[in-house]
Amino acid sequence: MVDLAGRNAIVTGAAVGLGNSYAHALARTGVNVAVCDLRDEIHDVASALQAHGVKAAAWQGDVADPVHVRTVVDGAREAFGGIDILINNAGVWGASVADDNLDKSLADYDLIVGTNMKGEYLFGRAVIPIMIEQGRGGEIVNIATDHMVTCGTPWHVCPGTDKCPWGDSPRPTGGGEIMDLYDVSKWGLNGFLYGWAKALTPHNIRVNAFCMGATDSHMLRSFHNFDPSPEEEASWMRAEDNAQALIDLLEEGATGRNAQNINFCVGRPVKLEPPLEHVYIKPEQVEIGGAS
Numbered sequence: 001m002v003d004l005a006g007r008n009a010i011v012t013g014a015a016v017g018l019g020n021s022y023a024h025a026l027a028r029t030g031v032n033v034a035v036c037d038l039r040d041e042i043h044d045v046a047s048a049l050q051a052h053g054v055k056a057a058a059w060q061g062d063v064a065d066p067v068h069v070r071t072v073v074d075g076a077r078e079a080f081g082g083i084d085i086l087i088n089n090a091g092v093w094g095a096s097v098a099d100d101n102l103d104k105s106l107a108d109y110d111l112i113v114g115t116n117m118k119g120e121y122l123f124g125r126a127v128i129p130i131m132i133e134q135g136r137g138g139e140i141v142n143i144a145t146d147h148m149v150t151c152g153t154p155w156h157v158c159p160g161t162d163k164c165p166w167g168d169s170p171r172p173t174g175g176g177e178i179m180d181l182y183d184v185s186k187w188g189l190n191g192f193l194y195g196w197a198k199a200l201t202p203h204n205i206r207v208n209a210f211c212m213g214a215t216d217s218h219m220l221r222s223f224h225n226f227d228p229s230p231e232e233e234a235s236w237m238r239a240e241d242n243a244q245a246l247i248d249l250l251e252e253g254a255t256g257r258n259a260q261n262i263n264f265c266v267g268r269p270v271k272l273e274p275p276l277e278h279v280y281i282k283p284e285q286v287e288i289g290g291a292s
């Protein structure tokens with residue numbers, strides 16, 4: 001197990017929800033944390049993180065704005081002296097359907113793909129050269145969704161089918177018929193997952209993705225118009241548990257799993273399970289020190 005204390009991280013979209021839990025879990029583990037978000041509340045997050053005894057800094061802005069991304073990344077590097085961990089978390093949800101009119105569709109595209117895919121792309125492009133130049137490895141975790149890795153993709157490699165509430169058939173995508181753009185914005189992250197992991201393996205930089213089902217957050221409560229049934233609400237996973245899984249992943253260190261879409265399914269314990277077999281890339285392409 002790797003000691004994370006003293007490492008330096010960036011967490012995007014950390015004012016509320018999962019990003020806030022990730023930032024606090026990292027700070028509690030001794031990691032210096034830089035955060036950013038569109039929301040005003042982000043200004044209070046830095047002092048809350050400093051209370052864990054680490055350095056912290058915060059910026060308010062849009063992850064789809066390259067000037068903001070440059071400011072955050074350069075600011076974090078200057079404040080901490082380097083960047084070892086990037087958690088690409090900022091994301092938005094919105095309903096979109098195949099027969100939406102063009103004006104709505106363009107606005108939806110810019111918001112949903114602009115945030116979920118462009119934001120991650122820009123932060124990756126800004127941070128990766130720094131990690132390579134530092135020469136001490138690194139960790140990138142992209143926050144995706146279970147819509148794209150239903151039961152492990154392909155379903156037969158999921159290790160938990162015996163305990164799956166969906167029985168012995170593939171779970172239907174959580175996106176249903178009203179999330180084509182959200183699903184696109186998250187499926188597209190596979191390009192970064194596999195492309196970056198392969199390119200960065202020689203630099204000891206791991207790239208993984210978290211693909212969780214319903215987790216209690218501002219986004220989920222917005223989606224349900226703040227009126228979920230008690231049974232449904234009780235089934236949601238806790239952001240704090242997902243954040244602990246993030247720490248467990250990072251503590252694996254460079255020889256841990258790489259290029260994995262890591263599933264967290266409603267109805268199963270929120271914890272890291274053994275890595276899945278690689279089916280879309282050759283395992284040897286993403287082996288750091290002989291492990292993938």
Ligand SMILES: NC(=O)c1ccc[n+]([C@@H]2O[C@H](COP(=O)([O-])OP(=O)(O)OC[C@H]3O[C@@H](n4cnc5c(N)ncnc54)[C@H](O)[C@@H]3O)[C@@H](O)[C@H]2O)c1
Binds near residue numbers: 015144
């Ligand atoms: N909650 C779930 O059930 C769930 C499930 C699967 C995946 N996810 C993913 O987890 C991530 C976090 O989601 P959450 O549920 O915590 O959502 P949330 O809405 O509770 O928090 C998201 C945060 O990102 C910020 N943000 C949004 N757009 C931004 C932008 N353009 N620039 C900067 N900050 C921005 C928001 O202001 C907010 O603070 C997202 O990528 C989401 O798609 C969530």
